[in-house]
Amino acid sequence: MKRSILLTLVSAIVFTMIANAQPNRNGKLDDGFTWFETVPTYGLDATQSRVNTGWSLKSAVRLIGDTPDGSIIKLVVEKGGKSVMTNSCKGGSFHNTPGAVGDSFMWTYSCWDKTQFTLETGTFDVKVFTIIGGAEKLQRTYKIDVRKVDRIKGSVQKPEPDFPEYYINRHAETPFAFIFLRPATSYGYSQTLAASESSQSKSRSSFQLFANGLERIRYQESDRCSVDGQDRHAGQFKHNRTHEHSHPKSSQLHRDAHGPPCC
Known part of the structure; x- marks a missing residue:
């Protein structure tokens, strides 16, 4: 119970720090979305x-x-x-x-x-x-x-x-990967993703991992998560393939932050 309360408190502090530490981004193009x-x-x-x-x-x-x-x-x-x-x-x-x-x-x-x-x-x-x-x-x-x-x-x-x-030609593009931390009730990195999520999913905090790539990938990929070098959880990522009505990036990995404490 103490560990659960502590983790909840730490998560709240982290999200608050992230929100408060954001620089003034008004008027900036979002290169991750381009x-x-x-x-x-x-x-x-x-x-x-x-x-x-x-x-x-x-x-x-x-x-x-x-x-x-x-x-x-x-x-x-x-x-x-x-x-x-x-x-x-x-x-x-x-x-x-x-x-x-x-x-x-x-x-x-x-x-x-x-x-x-x-x-x-x-x-x-x-x-x-x-x-x-x-x-x-x-x-x-x-x-x-x-x-x-x-x-x-x-x-x-x-x-x-x-x-x-x-x-x-995508081979000249810079490989990238980034994590978007989405608190409960907030929108996802891609607004269309948030709109398509269930109300149950929206009620949970989550992180979304985005990466570009050229090879075909399976719709289900295993992930391993560790905290301070210790494995905490293994599960599945959902992939959003690029098509006309999905997020522009070639692959999108989304993970709900539920289950055992993880990264």
Whole structure:
């Protein structure tokens, strides 16, 4: 009982210290949330047959801070200093309640415009602007490396050209992993994850481990947790694979903080 009370007290102190120790992050882009991917685009020729027109950029970005509803996130894709496409999206706004743990933020989860496309490949600058109250501000410039894969269809005996595929080279990206501590009743790192959780899960404190990766992973992975070098618990992680309606990162590991005391 004493150990349980002590651990509960320590957890409360840790969460309080984390909340109070947060630097002023208002107006900062959340790099952990940023995600870019290509979307194939097509046009019609004189015979109404589809022709390849290249690719468009789909983006997910989040700006920390309490911003007015209706603010805009604008993304300009440049190559060699020349603009090749511009996407503007109305940012969704999450206004956290006063005194609650966590951030208010503005975000766009799937920002793209099929009328904005290019056939060019190579290294591009992606400039992220915000338009808040009519004032436009450059928040960050990212770099992406877009590659093209030529494809064929038909039989081996009679191959014919197919539409190419465009993708962003991930091998140049920095590997990362981070833990997000989510107190009970607070939202998860990805708001869509929090919205999909059960009310029972929301009532428990939890930690969420995020990491990027290129290899396919199983939907269930074992984890081992230790405190001061001693194993405390072994269990399962849930993986959220990347797809159109999941968090942008390639894999997401989420763990409820229940059971024996653990890390």
